[in-house]
Amino acid sequence: MSAQVETVIFDLLAKVPAGKSISPEEVARAVDPEGWRRLLGHVRATAVGLARADRLVITRHGKPADPNDFRGVYRLRLPQTAQVQQETGQ
Numbered sequence: 001m002s003a004q005v006e007t008v009i010f011d012l013l014a015k016v017p018a019g020k021s022i023s024p025e026e027v028a029r030a031v032d033p034e035g036w037r038r039l040l041g042h043v044r045a046t047a048v049g050l051a052r053a054d055r056l057v058i059t060r061h062g063k064p065a066d067p068n069d070f071r072g073v074y075r076l077r078l079p080q081t082a083q084v085q086q087e088t089g090q
Helices: 002-015 024-031 036-052 080-088
Strands: 057-060 075-077
Touching (some): 002 075, 024 036
16 A cells, blocks of 8 residues: 555656645545545555655645654655756756
8 A cells, every 4th residue: 555655645746846745635535536534544654654765755834844753734745856856857
């Protein structure tokens, strides 16, 4: 399940403009439109792992959050270096 969630996260992030973010709900709905609510925990766990590996940034109120210690509503975006590489095609 985590591999599928990870793939969807990066597919959705590739479709948004650089610097923009996606919600965990968008990811869960893309994976399973009918049962998306039960996937939110998987999305969070996958996002935390990716953030710890510096492949993703978890944000709260538009600012990076500590992946080991955040609560509430959050969003996902690419790290700044990944955005630059995506824009330049490297």
